Amino acid sequence: MELVYTCKGCNKDRILDSDSKTREELVSETGGSKFEVNCPFCKKNTVIDVNHVNAVKTSSEQWMPYIVYFGTCIFLLLFFAKQFQIFLLIIPLLIAIIISTSIQSKVKLFNANRIYDNNTK
Ligand SMILES: [Zn+2]
Numbered sequence: 001m002e003l004v005y006t007c008k009g010c011n012k013d014r015i016l017d018s019d020s021k022t023r024e025e026l027v028s029e030t031g032g033s034k035f036e037v038n039c040p041f042c043k044k045n046t047v048i049d050v051n052h053v054n055a056v057k058t059s060s061e062q063w064m065p066y067i068v069y070f071g072t073c074i075f076l077l078l079f080f081a082k083q084f085q086i087f088l089l090i091i092p093l094l095i096a097i098i099i100s101t102s103i104q105s106k107v108k109l110f111n112a113n114r115i116y117d118n119n120t121k
Pocket residue numbers: 007008009010011012039040041042043044
């Protein structure tokens with residue numbers, strides 16, 4: 001999962017250098033519900049509202065369930081070649097679904113909650 005904000009200088013989505021898992025964590029990390037970032041591309045300082053930061057899956061997280069699925073399929077085909085049963089293909093599918101769901105729930109957890117304070121309208 002990575003955090004993305006829109007730079008007001010170049011109007012492009014930029015990745016925020018943060019490991020925060022929730023907006024609350026981001027507020028305590030940055031010290032407020034609004035914080036300043038320096039865009040590494042246009043070099044302009046932009047004030048970002050934590051509520052305008054969104055979590056997205058990284059490209060590796062998007063691919064991971066598929067890689068795990070096909071990897072596990074190949075593994076099963078190689079090691080259970082002689083007594084291979086079609087129902088074995090449910091195992092990689094379940095693993096891929098579990099991985100995909102856990103990544104998705106992290107992204108949702110971040111995006112679902114909003115920070116409300118007296119200075120935010
Ligand atoms: Zn910029």
